[in-house]
Amino acid sequence: MNRKTAAFYNYFSFLYPIVDVFLKPQKTILFKEVNAMPNGKLLEIGVGNGVHFKHYKKHEITGIDTSATMLKIARKNRFGNVSLLEMSGEAIQFSDEEFDYIVLSHVIAVVDNPQLLLTEAYRVLKPGGQIFILNHFTTDNWLRYVDHSLRQIAKLLHFKSIFRIEDIPAIEKFELRKQINLGVASYFKLLIYQKP
Template identity: 35%
Template sequence: MSTDLDRSTVEEAYARWAPIYDVVFGAVFEPGRRMAMAQAEKIGGRILEFGVGTGIALPHYRRTNRVVGVDISEPMLQKARERVEKERLDHVEGLCLMDGAQMGFADASFDIAIAQFVITVVPQPEETLDELARVLRPGGEIILVNHLGAEDGVRASFERWFARRARKLGWRPEFQLARLRDWALKNGTVEMVTPRNVALGMYTMVRFRKLDVTCAAGGSVERVALAG
């Protein structure tokens, strides 16, 4: 089988995960979710939760925010819709079935784009990150929290060995921080904020701040980092 993920593999995997996702991963991922959401709340405003899944994080956003959730898995989104209705989450503007690499939002639509335990499992990570940057307003942030693969050593060797077997689960255990750094440099509209370890190093929170990209004299591009 392929060593990468395609859309059908991801959809099939998360259709299987949907009924049990909260039970299996709820408590395990809680420290990462808390840290990512605390950072999001420092900015506030209109929030895109990419990979919203079953909507497990939705009740924990302040009601002063407006939240739009996106996912590639219809069974996961159905769980999120049920949660929104049951818990009367009126700060949730909508839940959308979308491919992250081709989102239907206008440029600069959101103050924050948050992706919790998802960027390493989407079919096209770099294209998805390009889209998250596109829909973000200058000064806003992309906030990722994820397990990231080791750069070297025994764990790195194991993750490379496990990668092919993990594809049926919809995972990329070998996905490294370097891939995110390389994307930011290539994209050119964001700057990476120093990554932080979460839960004793089990996960990493990675932030990208959207730059104010303006055209300077002579047609060159001038990147201006915004305060904060």
Template identity: 45%
Template structure:
């Protein structure tokens, strides 16, 4: 006798991947994120320290996920958007020091008015979203004049890790991930002015990039 509930979960998971349904995909991936959070903990603290040293303002975090960054903010008014209902439910339970507003929304097509935010944060999202160029254009649209964009993501380096990215690239789409991911391929970044780039451990594989509109 088959375990029908297990079959249904497995089939639904594969269907979410094949249909490129990011919300459903991350609903299924949700139980794994405490492990993911531990891996990225130092990087997120590094980014949060930068944000906390900025003048108070309105922050938008695109792809807020389970809200792991939210307790790290020490000031600002923070708005977070995500496509996963389970991730947002966890984010809403986080204890925070700041005022937080959470919405279910697609970071590639947000309903916020233009020039609404002082700071936009895209944290480990660009390499997993369907259309990263569209997301960057949306970030530009909702940023106030002279506002700042902060990106934390892996970018394929020029060292030996480059070859690992290339080898894994044909299979990475199965988990909605671009392993081979180059900064120079993101043409929409030309909308912004690069302020600085900080390599983040390990091996400079991850980087924090700061841009100004």
């Protein structure tokens, strides 16, 4: 866990609803996919301010985040069957094979160590369980130049602008079940993987 990232999100939390306006269309797709699954135990890592809760129509939800301020807001947005904990996705304090689903929405390029995040996610996911990864991914088209030019500002904003899922070895343990391309030139993607 990166304390500077947690501190950044503590300060930034009041502005996050503005960012979320732009993410709404792609998140609608995420919720549709998650709600189409049979009822189960869902872990959302980097749960943020909890705006997602009202969109989950089923499942027993556990949300974890490293930002105490984000979690404070999430507690106010708590809706239905939700529990919240201050915990890093890079050191998950749950037993092996505890969850049916994991949601990583705009968090995989924020954490310090995405390899550790996916290793931990794999550990706590049940065999046959699914992980939903919503994020920007550096493309092979012209948009990659935007990612390269944003590198420095992205550092200040605590995310990796250059981010490719295939660069994380732990992803190879999962099987890709579905890919939904989103946004201009497929800059955003919803990737749904299954633990064999």
